[in-house]
Each structure stands twice: as structure tokens, then as C-alpha cells.
Amino acid sequence: MEVARVKGNIGKRAPPATADETGGFVAHLARPLPMARPCAKSFLGTSVNIIMGSNVWVEDPQLSWVDGQVTKITGENAEVQTSNGKTVVTTLSKLYPKDMEAPPGGVDDMTKLSYLHEPGVLQNLSARYQLNEIYTYTGNILIAINPFQRLTHLYDSHMMTQYKGAPLGELSPHVFAVADVAFRAMVNEGKSNSILVSGESGAGKTETTKMLMRYLAYLGGRAATEGRTVEQQVLESNPVLEAFGNAKTVRNNNSSRFGKFVEIQFDNKGRISGAAIRTYLLERSRVCQISDPERNYHCFYLLCAAPTEVTEKYKLGKPNTFHYLNQSNCYELVGVNDAYEYLATRRAMDIVGISAQEQDAIFRVVAAILHLGNINFAKGQEIDSSVPKDDKAKFHLKMAAELLMCDAEGLQDALCKRMMITPEEVIKRPLDPQSAAVSRDGLAKTIYSRLFDWIVDKINVSIGQDQASKSLIGVLDIYGFESFKTNSFEQFCINYTNEKLQQHFNQHVFKMEQEEYTKEAIDWSYIEFVDNQDVLDLIEKVLSNYHTSSRSITIFFFLSLGFMFSGMPIFLSSALLVNLDHCSE
């Protein structure tokens, strides 16, 4: 996972980036690291001849890479005796030189490596990880490896004091150092900054984002004179957002199923004066469809584990009695007590300013969605029509209507009939049981995503934005690339967004690096990288072609990352035109 700072004038549109404006950025671990072509035998300016006796890295099906020594060279082929006792024959172009003088504990900045190639980078990260050194720099980019254990000493108040004001690189690599540089640059230059956190699911992005926010709150926080401070509210918004936007997936028990951009606003004295949380691309499909051993959003399980007076009020039972939860056999998380989490979420809601009445309304809607999911349909008397299947379905329909405060008959009509409005009249057409279930799921997804947006808006109103603020620090925590057995429109949006971020990386980091090399009169032509502009052109041009199609429907979806191109937010609100035939939603 990687963390990087991007300079910027957030909130102002600026002309395209010039060379001086480019800031640091982030690459994706899901992609191969940009590096020299092996056949060029040149690794960041170090020309290497692989000869008999050379120490090299060679690919290994189990270990990814294994070190060894070249024992024979025949034309383009080489024989390598590996350190795990194998003899491997491969082409010379697939061998990478091993730095025999590299320190055993690794180097704290990857730019200090003699050979910057994939096995060298991985070896360095691994050597550091063995020593619990989870952070490593690559220039001004911070690479973080998930420790999967609490390293409390890394984040305590003593560490915060140490990193305050320390120049980047003076102390060991740390996420606080990245935040500190961003903060100091903002205070000294009056410019806004953004920190991008990227990586695949479970890499530790959200945890890192929380550390960044805690450190920024430490730098810019003020003593709470009355009530709750902005920073307290921002930090406490995490458990609320996690309860409604996180779920257990195969890779992560607390996976964020939405993207998040947190803006922390500062006054001219560098004190936090306001904040805003923007969320993107909540995974809607999870509300109605989960696969084993994943879970639905945490809030459903928390509510089922709430005190009896609450569950009785909403007529809730165990999670395995609800269709939206029992599609998977996973109901509990190891080390997590849902009953306790329910109370903790309510406390966090108090802190972010959601009133008791509003909290009841929120959980009422959550309960209504569970009841909605249990409305099964059977064939009605008319051809291709449907009705609630049995008394159980009728009970859940009644409960859903009661909790949503609408008329039960009206709700049944909405689920079992389709309405067509013509200039002359309104025509109601019945839906068969299968189509009624689809409209039920559509309603549940829409209600849930609106509820989530409402909660985010509520938190924002309660935290309050400082309209007069001149500078801010933004922290972007976004989904990484996703590729499942079956990919839907959601994966398309996520991956397209990541391709955009990759393009930003290509344009700005390589450009910036190359300018640096030119300045230092270094021959940089050996740097090759995969330019994904073709991928973006393909997607964007296909979509703009759909624009002209009369069968197309415009779907505006905000891939608005708020990510910063050399300082200004490029609001990627793409008006994507998608033919409904191709849209799974």
C-alpha cells in the first residue's frame, strides 16, 4: 500500500500543470512496478552484465523470486543454481542482478537500492518487514506493509511529538512524516495538499487514513473549550461510516465498500476550522446479494444484536432469519461483539451530532430493509402477475411498510406492478414473481444508498465546513483494482477510476522524475512504463459514442475522486453513457 502527498490549490481550478507544480503520487501494487526492461540490463543507470558466477534473482512459482548463481550460459540461455537447491534454466533476459552489498536489514528509501527492479524492491520490503519496519520510502512516496498486529509504539503520543516539524527523511519512514510535510507546506506556503492512499483490498488503507487523520488532528487540533471539537467529530465519524459502509469480505473483515475523500480545513494559524467527508461508489449490490463467507454491511448484524427492547420494536430476529443475510453462512466476526458494537455506534452517532430521534429513524430504515428482503412472491391470479407468497411474506410487507411509514397496499403495488406514464394515461402492468423480486431488491438498494448518503450529509452538516478556510489537507482512501470471477458494473467503475489514478501517476511522476534527471544531466531514456492512456481512450471514447445512440441512457455517476492533479481538484464527474442492455444494475 502506498501513501503520497500531492501539492495543491484545492478548491480552485487552475491551468494545466506545469513542471514545477507536480507533486508526489502513488502507484498501485496491483501493477508491476515500473522498471527497466530486463534485456536492457540497465537498472537505474547501473549497467550490468550477467556472466558466469553472477548473483541473480530468478522467478520461482512458489516464492515469486529466489536468489541464485549463474552456473552456465549458452547463447541467450542461462543455468542458475538457486539458494533453495534447484537448478533453473531460463533466458538471460529473465534474470535480475542481486545486490550482494545491500544491508541485511534493507534500506529505508528504495532510491538507495543499487538495482531498482521488482525482486530488489520486494527483497528490501521483506527484509524490513522481518524487523517490524513496515514503512519504507521511495523518494517522497511512502510504502506501507500491513503488519496485521497492533504496533502501538508506532503511533503513540511520543511518536507524534518526534515527527512534529522533522524534515522528511530525517527520521525513519512513517505515515506521520508524510502528514507533517503536507501540513508544514500548507502552513508555510499557504497551499492545500492532498494525501493519496492506495492499495489492494486489505492492504491497510483505511487504518492508514485514520492514522493520518489522528496526526493532523494532533497538529491542528485545539483544546475543547465547549462541546466537541471538529477533529473529535471527524475521528468519531469513522465508526459511524464503518458501521454503514463496511462489511466482511474474503480479504478483509472490515472492508470499506466505498471510496472516501476527507477534507480537513485549516484557518490561517494552521488550526482545524472545519471538515468535509465525501464518499463515492458505495457497493449497492451487497445490500441484496452476498456470497459465502462474506457478510452484508455491519449495521444489519449490529441491529439484530441490539438490546431486546430495540429488536422487539422492529420485530427483528436472528440474522439467519433474513434473506439479505442468510445467503452466506457467516454471521459473526472473530473478536467482534455486535451487541457491543451497536452501542458503540450509537455513542459515535451522538458525538457526530446525530440526534437520538434521527438514530431511531436510521435503524428503522435498516430494519425495514431486512423485512423488505423477506417479502417473497408467488404467482397472482392474472397472467404474469405476483402477490406476497404467504402469511410470512405479508407480515414482512406490513412491517416494512410500517417502518418506512407508508401504506402497505401502496408498497405492494409498487413492488408487484410497473407503472408506465404516457401522455394520455398512467398504465399499471403486473410483474411476475421474479420481476417483483427484482424491483424489491432495487428498492432495498436505493433506500440503503440514500440512507448512507443522508448519514454522510448529516455528519458534514454537524461537523461544519469553514467557508472562509483558505487551505485544507485532503486524504483520499479509495478502492484498489478489483477482479472477481464475475465482475459487474461496480468493478468497471472502480477499475476505471484506478486507471485514471494510474494515468495521473504516469503523467506526473515519470514527468517529474525525468525533469529531475534532465536537470542532473542523467540519461533517463531507459525508463519505460506502461502507458494506460489507450485503456482510458477505449473506455471514454466508447462511452462518448454511446452518447449519440438513441437507445442509450445517460447515467451520471460521480467518479469524482477529488484527486488532485498538481494541486487542483480534477472533479472526475464523468457523465457516462451506458446502454442499459449492457448495464447489470
Ligand SMILES: Nc1ncnc2c1ncn2[C@@H]1O[C@H](COP(=O)(O)OP(=O)(O)OP(=O)(O)O)[C@@H](O)[C@H]1O
Ligand atoms: N498499521 C496497521 N497496524 C495494525 N493493523 C493494521 C494496520 N493496517 C492494517 N491493519 C489490519 O489490517 C486490516 C485491514 O486493513 P484496512 O481495513 O485498513 O484495509 P483496506 O486497505 O482499507 O481494505 P479495503 O480496501 O478492503 O477497505 C485492519 O482491520 C487491521 O486489522
